[in-house]
Amino acid sequence: MTDYNFAYLDEQTKRMIRRAILKGVAVPGYQVPFASREMPMPYGWGTGGVQVTAACLTPEDRLKVIDQGADDTTNAVSIRKFFQRTAGVATTEATAEATLIQTRHRIPEQPLTQDQILVYQVPIPEPLRFLEPRETETRKMHELEEYGLMHVKLYEDIARHGHIATAYAYPVKVEGRYVMDPSPIPKFDNPKLSDSPALQLFGAGREQRIYAVPPYTHVVSLDFEDHPFEASKAPHDCDLCGASDSYLDEVITDDRGSRMYVCSDTDHCRSRRAAGFIGRLGTPFATEAAE
């Protein structure tokens, strides 16, 4: 603990990041450049999210880290450990108990509150990047609100697949102004971005950008009048907890085509099972705990 400044980054760096965050909050959806630091983890592992988290953490915070909905996968475990060691903050896996949640590619199923901050890890913050490779040009497009090109991507989807096949990183428009990449969350989570009581911050370490969706901000998923946006999920119930309204992961269980669908949000699934819900393949929660 004494070897590191609180939350790893030095105070000047945190100050610089907080300034970027404040600017991002003031201009919802606008990508604020910041001087991203080297972090002791590779790019793509959440270096941007970690820096935003470090700048927001206080010693009283309780941290939860999600990786694809799960609390127990590599990325989540290593980042949680990182802040346990460098900040000494309390951690939790329960969404309701956490004050700061760093997430990779999911928004928790349980609705967030005003007292929570959600930090997203973002690989490529520029939603127009794959259509327009020039940074000077995409900046100009944001500046002049020229977003027709974003619909070209959706047009291409429909032309090729018959429907909007973009399933994650689905582009949104924030507060009627900036088009934003919501990080690679499934489009199932897109409606949760809008009018959320929690502060949502996005950090991209390699691309050196921070942007934000302040609480109660209107976020609209882009679509066509005759092909409206649809928050899709696998048409099943969770096989462990029986939930019909949560985002599901498909798990292949043998090489003869058997599969099961389980909640991608592990905390949501566990708390439902603890409350007595049982899915198609589930066992009562108490017996498993006893084993």
Place this chain on the structure above:
Amino acid sequence: MTLMQPVALDTPLLAVRGLTKRYGPRIGCADISFDLWPGEVLGIVGESGSGKSTLLSCLAGHLRPDEGEVIFATEDGPRDVLQMAEAERRRLARSDWAFVHQNPRDGLRMGVTAGGNVGERLMAVGARHYGDIRARATDWLGRVEIAVERIDDRPSAFSGGMQQRLQIARNLVTGPRLVFMDEPTGGLDVSVQARLLDLLRGLVREMGLSAIIVTHDLAVVRLLADRLMVMKSGRVVEQGLTDQVLDDPQHAYTQLLVSSVLQV
């Protein structure tokens, strides 16, 4: 066909006054003035380096001229394009104007299907109904003689002539009033050129477009242009009706240009 034009016929669509562009001490184009009237096609000819492409880029807002005025008859009356804010100028460039590049790769998105390329301009001016966009793209592919079943192919799978026709469709789909063309037939073989010229002539007449065509090919202007400007070393040396200039060239340079056309 000019009766269909929304603007008054007693004011020019584009009025250029004293346009000058310098590249350091060298002159790109100097002191160019002309009027372009609704429904008129103006050809600009000259040898390489005579400043015709510089002039076109200045007019279309791709380059910033050092001096002069470019007054366009917008829906709200004549406005100096060079004094407009960039947002407004770009809005003009994707609604009322069109720019056909010599190389279709500069004007098309090669990774996007033909339908998407045509639809992009519609979406850029606010179209948000897939079925409508698709129908208009289909209609325009037909008008530039591209088979409708190729609507979902990428331009990289098209021949050079098809790419150029696709670029024209993409530019004309929003019904612009003024089209800038930079060597639209350059790099195409002669029979494809002839077809493209035929098509262009039909579209320009049918839609009542005004156009400024930059080319070094006198045959192209003979076919398309009503009026002709001959440039040399950044200056206009002669201008007048196309047939008049080509049949009875007055300036020594124009005489040289006309006499150097190869006869088969």
